[in-house]
Amino acid sequence: MLSRRRQRQAEEKAEEVARLERSTLLLFGPRGHPGRQNASELWWCKHYQWLKDSGYLLRRRYAPDWVPSWQTSNTSWLTMGSDGAFVTLKLFKKSRLPYEIEIGQLFSTEPLSSDPANHCVLIYDVLVVPDEEDRAIIVMPLLRFFDDPPFDTFGEVIHFLRQIFAGLRFMHKQHIAHRDCMYLNIMMDATPLFSDPYHPQDLEMKRDYTERARHFTRTQRPPKYLFVDFGISRRYGPNDIAPLEDPIWGGDKTVPEFQQSNEPRNPFPTDVYYLGNMIRNSFLVAKAGFEFVEPLVKDMVQDDPEKRPNMDEVILRFEEIIKQLSSWKLRSRVINEQDDNILGFYRCVTHWARRFSFVIRRVSAIPTP
Template structure:
C-alpha cells in the first residue's frame, strides 16, 4: 500500500491566533448546547455522542500544564452547527444532522435512500440510515448518515484517481437529473469519500488531518493510503439542503444565488434560470479547480477540456449530465492502462529531476 503522511506543526504556525483562542475558550458554544440536552435521549436510542457533550463533561486538558493541550485533545474540537458525530451500539461511526421536518432536504434524502432508487448503481447519494424524532419538537428531526470524509483534504496521485471520481459523480448527477432532482450545490465540500479503505486508522470528524483522538502535534503523524492502492473507492454526494425535486425535467425554472460556487453566469435572484445546467457548471468548475492544482500532462489536459465544456457561459451549450457521464467513460478507455496509472504532481510542489528519477525507479517521493 502507498501511504502519505502529514506532520502537524504548532497551531500558532497554522494561522491560529493563540492569544485569542486559549484553552479556556474551547468551552461549548451556544449551537453545541442542544447536543448536551439530547445526550441521554440519543444514548437511549443507541447513539453515543463524544465526551464533549456529556452533561457532566470535564475538559480532558483541565489539569494539563501545556497551554496547547486543548488543541490536540479529542474533546477540544468543536462540531459544526446542526451536525454532530456519534457512535452506534455496534461500534460504527455516524453523523447526525438536524433538519426541518418539512424540508426538501429530508424528503429528497429519504427518496433517494428508498428502494428501488437505492439499488441503482449510479446512486452515490449519502444514505439516510435512520430518522430520529426530537422529543417535544414538532419542527425538526435528526437524520443519521454514515461518517464520511471530505476527500479534498487529501491529494490525488494518479490520473486514474481523477477519472474514478469524475465517473462516479457524473453518473450520480445523471441519476439525480433523471429523477428530476437539481442538487444546486454540487461543489467541493458536498463531495465525500468512504474513509474505510483510504483512512484505515480513522480520523477526527471535526479535524480532518488528525487521528481519531485529535492529537495533532509533532509526535503524531496522520496517515492515509493512496486512492490508487485501495481502488475502487466509493464517493458520496451529501447535503440536499438547497436541492429541489420537480414534477418534470423540461421547462423548469428556478431563482436564487445559492451554494458554494456563485460564479455560475446565469445564477440570479431576479431572472429565472434552468437549475439542471447549473449543476453541470458547478460540477465542471469543481473539476477544473481540482485539475489546476496539478502539473499538466496528457491525462489532465483531456480532463480539463471536458471541464471547460461543462462551464460554458451559455447553459444551452453545456453537455447534459448524461453526456458528461458518457464522456468520462470514453476518456477512461482512451487513456488506457498506462495513461490511468500516470503519476500527477501538485503544482505547488517543485517537480524536480530527482523526483522524476525516483518515480522511474519505483520509489515514493512522499514520506514513508
C-alpha cells in the same frame, strides 16, 4: 516522544472517545474551545441524554458532567465498542431546508439505495427534536472531502470523475436537480483507504490519537464518492423535462445565468455548470496535466446554459477522452500544490516504487472495486 502540549491535547482527544453500547453510534461534533463549550455546542449538551436514549452517543465533551481532562488526575483511555460505528449528525431547520429529508430518504430506500449508479449519501435515520418541531437531525456515515488524502495518479482522478458524473446523471434520471453540487458537497467514504480508523476531528491522526493514521492509495483501495446536502434540491414530475426555478445561491456564487437576471431557470444545466466549475477549480487551475479534460469542462461551464451538454452527453464524451489516454499517463503522479521539494521527492520515489509493483502485478491503472 510527544511534547507536553501534545500530551495534554492527546489526553483530551482520547477522553472524547467514549465506550459505546451495542448498536450505538458516535458523533464527533465541531471543534470548540478546549476548556469550555461554545454557544453552538451548548445545544448538543442540552440534548445529550435524549440522543443517548435514542441510540446515539455524543463525544464525552458534550456530557453534562464533562470536565477538561487536564483538570482531573485520573484520565482514562477508553476504547470504542466493537459493534459501534462513527456517524455524522446534521441538525437543521426543516423550514429552511424543506427537501433534505424527503430526497435523502428517497435515495436511501430500495430500489434506488442498491443501484450501483447511486452516489448519494445514505441516510441512516431521521430524528425529530422534542419540543422543537421545526428542527430535525439526519444521521449519515462519517465522510471526508473527496480530495483528502490527495490523489496519487491521473487514473485515480478518472475513477473519481466517472463516479460523480454517473452519480449526477442518476439524480437527473430520477428527475431530481441537486442545485448545489459544488466542492463542499462532494464527499468520500474513505473507510477502505485507511488501515487505521482516523480521528473524526484531526483527520491525520488515528482514532485513539496515538499516531498518524496510515492509509493506502486509491489504486490499492478504491473509495466511493458521494453527493451530500439535499436541502435545496428539487424533485420534478417525469413529464417536467425543463422545469423553471427562481435562482437560489448555493456554495458556488459564479453561476452565469444567475448573474444575468433573476428570471426562473432550468436547474439541470446549472447542475452541469456546478460540476464543471468544480473540476475546473480543483484540477485544471490547481494542478498540471489535466488539459485532456479541458474541452469538456469548457462546454460544461458555458455562459449560455442551453449550450451545455446534459449528463448523458458528458459521460459519452468523457469515456471517449479516456480511450485516448495511455497507461503511462493514467499511472503518472498528480503533483499536489502542498508538495515542497523534500516532500515532493519522497512522494515521487514512493510513487515509482508502487507504480512498478502495480505494472508487474497488472493492477488496473484506473481503480476498480
